[in-house]
Amino acid sequence: MSIVFYGGLDVHQKSIAAFLFSPGTGESMEEEIPNDRVRFLHAVSRWRKRGELHLCYEASSAGFVIKRWLDEVGVDCEVVAPGFIPKGSGDRIKTDRRDARRLAQLYQSGMLRAVRVPDSAEETVRSLVRHRDDLTRDMTRTKNRILKFLGLRGLRYTDGHNWTEQHRKWLHHLNLEPLQAVVLQSHLSSLDQLETQRAQIDQRIAEVAQTPAYHDKVQRLMCLRGIALYSAMVLVTEIGDVHRFRGAPELMSYLGLVPREHSSGDSRHSGRITKVGNTRGRWVLSEAAWNQTRNPGTSDRLRKQRRSQPAAVAAISRKAEQRLHHKFWKIAVRKDRNTAATAVAREMAGFVWALLTLEVA
Secondary structure: OOOEEEEEEEEOOOEEEEEEEOOOOOOEEEEEEEOOHHHHHHHHHHHHOOOEEEEEEEOOOOOOHHHHHHHHOOOEEEEEOHHHOOOOOOOOOOOHHHHHHHHHHHHHOOOOOEOOOOOHHHHHHHHHHHHHHHHHHHHHHHHHHHHHHHHOOOOOOOOOOOOOHHHHHHHHOOOOOHHHHHHHHHHHHHHHHHHHHHHHHHHHHHHHHOOOOOHHHHHHHOOOOOOOHHHHHHHHHHHOOHHHOOOHHHHHHHOOOOEEEEEEOOEEEEEEEOOOOOHHHHHHHHHHHHHHHOOOOOOHHHHHHHHOOOHHHHHHHHHHHHHHHHHHHHHHHHOOHHHHHHHHHHHHHHHHHHHHHOOOO
């Protein structure tokens, strides 16, 4: 019977701190390796001579590269969710080696939760969709820089909303000093470039949404009020395989839309949502929740979209429209609109699960 080693990897851009130990023999070893495929796998080869390996590391910007390297050589490895790693309130020392040791010990005791690892093609599409969000944030920053630059010179647009067509004309006809005009034109050129790039990304996302892997899912989700093509692609790429969730409550938890709870003895207190989970999916549903304020049955787009779908899909989406509208105003009257929007986003996740798991003959 081979010796089993459990290991934790603290992965950084340039280095990997590793700690491995065997509960059966008490042996342990720790090492710091460059984050390089050849050197890392060489170290893994040495470790394998000592026994059977079960490794883990924390999901981060390191992605799933280490996991895929280990899969290639047949070494068991899991990527664990950082939000579910227990932390001691009295632990005030943090080093790479201590982090690796803690990961290994928690992993061996079964106290860590593994995340789903997408395949390479799925991860690429998700990166494309996320890049669109990055471009939008860059556009917002550039717009804010322009407004701040002009505001410092007492120039403010007062004839309507910013970034309308009229506001753009106003920007181009400002009477500025030569150097000030250079700065403004540089900002506007950057903004134009970002808008062009985002339009190109939108086109590519639309093309991907028509492929067999995404078309059916996206078209179903677009039957929900507040969910257009981009929002649907965010949900599909961030959720991945929806069948890994045994029910809608698990998807709600994955999106961080379930309330916090503190119970002790006879007392029970529910607080705000946990926000532990997928932030992009939660953001899309939170934004879509505000669309539920309008009366049901008033959208031409939704009527057309539902006609193109199976009757069961259309029925679920119509039920969602009625139920979510009623729920929003029922809670908004008793509490406030923000609380209502959060509750509606949570229930909307349930309808997303229902649509994506629905089997149509």
